[in-house]
Amino acid sequence: MVSGAELDAARAIAAAVPDPELPVVTVADLGILRDVAAEDGRLVVTITPTYSGCPALREIAHDLRHRLSLAGFAEVTVRTALAPAWSSDWITAEGRRKLRAAGLAPPSPAPKGPVPLTLGSRREPVPCPRCGSRDTTQTAAFSATACRALFRCEACREPFEYVKEI
Numbered sequence: 001m002v003s004g005a006e007l008d009a010a011r012a013i014a015a016a017v018p019d020p021e022l023p024v025v026t027v028a029d030l031g032i033l034r035d036v037a038a039e040d041g042r043l044v045v046t047i048t049p050t051y052s053g054c055p056a057l058r059e060i061a062h063d064l065r066h067r068l069s070l071a072g073f074a075e076v077t078v079r080t081a082l083a084p085a086w087s088s089d090w091i092t093a094e095g096r097r098k099l100r101a102a103g104l105a106p107p108s109p110a111p112k113g114p115v116p117l118t119l120g121s122r123r124e125p126v127p128c129p130r131c132g133s134r135d136t137t138q139t140a141a142f143s144a145t146a147c148r149a150l151f152r153c154e155a156c157r158e159p160f161e162y163v164k165e166i
Contacts, residue, residue, distance in 0.1 A: 002038035006073075011036040013071050014045050020059045021145045022163070024102040027060060031090025034081050042075035043068060048086045050147060051166060088165040099163060100129045105151065107165035126162045128153035138162075 133155035
C-alpha cells in the first residue's frame with residue numbers, strides 16, 4: 001500500500017528526473033510527466049513522448065524506475081500515454097526560463113488548428129537566448145536531436161540551438 005505522503009515523495013522524485021537530451025530541464029519542466037499514481041500497491045508513472053519515436057523515452061523510463069527504486073519503491077511501472085499528444089506548449093514557464101538560461105531558445109507557441117506543411121526554413125524570427133535580438137539566422141534544420149535546430153545571432157554573432165515547437 002502506498003500512502004499519500006509516499007505518493008507525494010514519489011511525485012517529487014519523478015518530477016526531478018532530467019531529460020537526457022536536454023538535461024537543463026526535468027521531465028516535469030518539459031510537461032512529459034503526466035501522472036504518478038498507486039495501483040494495487042505498486043507505483044505507476046505515466047509519461048508522454050515529445051514526439052513519436054523519441055529515443056530518449058526508454059532512458060527516461062529507466063531513470064524513473066532507478067531513482068524511485070533507490071527511494072524505496074520496489075515495484076515501479078512506467079507507462080507511456082500517447083493521447084493527448086504532447087505539445088511544446090506543455091513546457092512550463094520554469095522550463096522555458098531554464099532553457100533560455102542555458103543558451104537554448106525555447107519554442108514559440110505551437111500552431112493552433114491544422115498545421116500547414118511548409119518546406120524550408122522557419123519564417124518567424126527566433127529571439128537569441130543570450131542578447132534577445134530577433135536578427136537571427138537558421139544555419140541547420142536539425143541539431144544534436146531532431147527536436148532542435150541550429151541558429152546564429154547576427155547581433156552578438158553567437159550560435160544557439162532552438163527547441164522546435166510541436
